[in-house]
Amino acid sequence: xxxxxxxxVVVIGSGPGGLASAIQAKKEGxxxxxxxxxxxxxxxxxNQCIHNGFGVEIFKEDMPGPKYAEMFIKEAExxxxxxxxxxxxxxxxxxxxxYVTSKWYGFNEIQARAVVFAxxxxxxxxxxxxxxxxxxxxxxxxxxxxxxxxIEGFMPGNRFVILGSGDIGMIMARRLTLEGAKVERVLxxxxxxxxxxxxxxxxxxxxxxxxxxxxxxxxxxGKNRVEAVEIVEVDENFKPVKGSEEIITADxxxxxxGLVPEIELARSVGVAIDPTILGPYVDExxxxxxxxxxxxxxxxxxxxxxxxxxxxxxxxxxGASRYALxxxxxxxxxxxxxxxNIHHVVPQFIKKDALEKAPIKLMMRVSKPIxxxxxxxxxxxxxxxxxxxxxxxxxxxxxxxxxPQKTYDEVFKSNTLYVSVEKFGx
Amino acid sequence: MEKKNFTCLGCPVGxxxxxxxxxxxxxxxxGNQCNIGVEFAKEEVKEPKRKVTTSVRIxxxxxxxxxxxxxKPFPKDRIFExxxxxxxxxxxxxxxxxxxxxxxxxxxxxxxxxxRTFVRKNG
Ligand SMILES: Cc1cc2nc3c(=O)[nH]c(=O)nc-3n(C[C@H](O)[C@H](O)[C@H](O)COP(=O)(O)OP(=O)(O)OC[C@H]3O[C@@H](n4cnc5c(N)ncnc54)[C@H](O)[C@@H]3O)c2cc1C
Ligand code: SF4
Numbered sequence: 001x002x003x004x005x006x007x008x009v010v011v012i013g014s015g016p017g018g019l020a021s022a023i024q025a026k027k028e029g030x031x032x033x034x035x036x037x038x039x040x041x042x043x044x045x046x047n048q049c050i051h052n053g054f055g056v057e058i059f060k061e062d063m064p065g066p067k068y069a070e071m072f073i074k075e076a077e078x079x080x081x082x083x084x085x086x087x088x089x090x091x092x093x094x095x096x097x098x099y100v101t102s103k104w105y106g107f108n109e110i111q112a113r114a115v116v117f118a119x120x121x122x123x124x125x126x127x128x129x130x131x132x133x134x135x136x137x138x139x140x141x142x143x144x145x146x147x148x149x150x151i152e153g154f155m156p157g158n159r160f161v162i163l164g165s166g167d168i169g170m171i172m173a174r175r176l177t178l179e180g181a182k183v184e185r186v187l188x189x190x191x192x193x194x195x196x197x198x199x200x201x202x203x204x205x206x207x208x209x210x211x212x213x214x215x216x217x218x219x220x221x222g223k224n225r226v227e228a229v230e231i232v233e234v235d236e237n238f239k240p241v242k243g244s245e246e247i248i249t250a251d252x253x254x255x256x257x258g259l260v261p262e263i264e265l266a267r268s269v270g271v272a273i274d275p276t277i278l279g280p281y282v283d284e285x286x287x288x289x290x291x292x293x294x295x296x297x298x299x300x301x302x303x304x305x306x307x308x309x310x311x312x313x314x315x316x317x318x319g320a321s322r323y324a325l326x327x328x329x330x331x332x333x334x335x336x337x338x339x340x341n342i343h344h345v346v347p348q349f350i351k352k353d354a355l356e357k358a359p360i361k362l363m364m365r366v367s368k369p370i371x372x373x374x375x376x377x378x379x380x381x382x383x384x385x386x387x388x389x390x391x392x393x394x395x396x397x398x399x400x401x402x403x404p405q406k407t408y409d410e411v412f413k414s415n416t417l418y419v420s421v422e423k424f425g426x
Numbered sequence: 427m428e429k430k431n432f433t434c435l436g437c438p439v440g441x442x443x444x445x446x447x448x449x450x451x452x453x454x455x456x457g458n459q460c461n462i463g464v465e466f467a468k469e470e471v472k473e474p475k476r477k478v479t480t481s482v483r484i485x486x487x488x489x490x491x492x493x494x495x496x497x498k499p500f501p502k503d504r505i506f507e508x509x510x511x512x513x514x515x516x517x518x519x520x521x522x523x524x525x526x527x528x529x530x531x532x533x534x535x536x537x538x539x540x541x542r543t544f545v546r547k548n549g
Binding site for chain 2: 040041047050051052053056062063064065066067069070150151152153178196197198200201202206304305
């Protein structure tokens, strides 16, 4: 491949978010689209997610991660998207110059008309949860273990304790059990499950792996290699309950304590970051605070379904293409604020006239679970604009509210919009 | 009449199903958002099945493992038997996504298929 000096759209990262952006940018008319990926193959984290559960929303078919990725890689290639693999973006400027170092092309400076950030997320590590003890070998993040077991082909241990009940933790509990290891316990500090209920059933219950809520790791024992893990119950304020300690013999501790958007590049170019989720603020086209720089996928906030990452990627790709081809749009933004029991909402802004073209999908997470019917409401200063019934809300499951186009007038005259969870019947 | 609660595993939505059973027959299902939930409940009462994903060894490919999946749900109580069998399997690149690696595995009418493509690597 001959690199061009200037591209309409440069996408950084080739996970589902990046692939979808690149595909849509092409379909919307961008002539040259380049995807830059530091790994040796495209697909992002999907290559190591060999379990099924991907694609149900988009393809109505339940498929494993690598197959889902391959469908999009093929489509991108057939549309003429260019791929630059084994290549890492080091920096970008607000003028959208992209500095990239590559195994095949050396150091390059590429000018983009529009950029899409699709760098995904990284896992929190031990340093971020501050567990005391020595630093023995045998402590991994769940994602690292997933790569070792599913791609590289070796087992990081025999007896495991897993900290965190998110999907990656539970899926690894099942995977390790199938591979012949013993998973002693999955611990969760919160009083509720943080992953999907279906994964609790098919990954833990099916294999009799105990889950302990309101529990965490107090201490790691062992000097050279993990020998045991001391666990403890916590109260409502996450303080250890005295006398509840238990020592579990194990040689490996997997940490699955959450993902954080990979935003170093975004931060250094100066895009505004939402402090509650550590991803960039975006509008309904997934455009960040710097014109022409868009964001897609886990770099914005942590999604639980890859299908939704893909859909958000389509939106970002469309926006990027439109920007590159210099279409004009209205610039007045309305902020969307989190109300009652909403932890965060994406996008955080919409353009005043956004509903003119299409309905807008708001994606949000709640702070606390409610196991009964609730309304998800969108209001402005004065009125209820739209609401939708949910049968329950759980922090582990993203809530989507699609604002219909018929609310255009009410939205247009709002200065601020609020989303909240409200009592049913209220 | 017996009442049981399941989580539907048909898709990531994971509906909470309330299943009414009479003489081992499902007579009513509540809480499902689509028909797959009803089928799931019937099977869960009769013979629980799960989709299984794992890997087999592969030669002459970029990585040593080929991820594979069952193309239909597989009897839950025979999963370890299946895994044991697959541990002894080795294939050779090239392999295309969805290629059948084992047909009608353990006489269950379920096929084991590749979940990705591997080109042949020289050497
Ligand atoms: C370890 C792990 C396991 C997961 N498991 C599951 C799961 O089992 N099921 C599920 O539904 N979801 C899972 N997720 C969530 C999953 O990340 C998302 O659903 C989805 O894959 C996110 O897509 P993405 O495109 O945003 O990011 P990713 O798929 O993470 O892709 C980001 C890509 O950007 C590349 N990149 C980053 N920085 C640079 C740079 N500077 N230069 C060049 N390239 C760069 C990375 O190499 C990577 O390929 C997991 C996430 C992680 C981190
Ligand atoms: S009933 Fe339908 S929507 Fe609900 S979990 Fe099952 S397959 Fe999904």
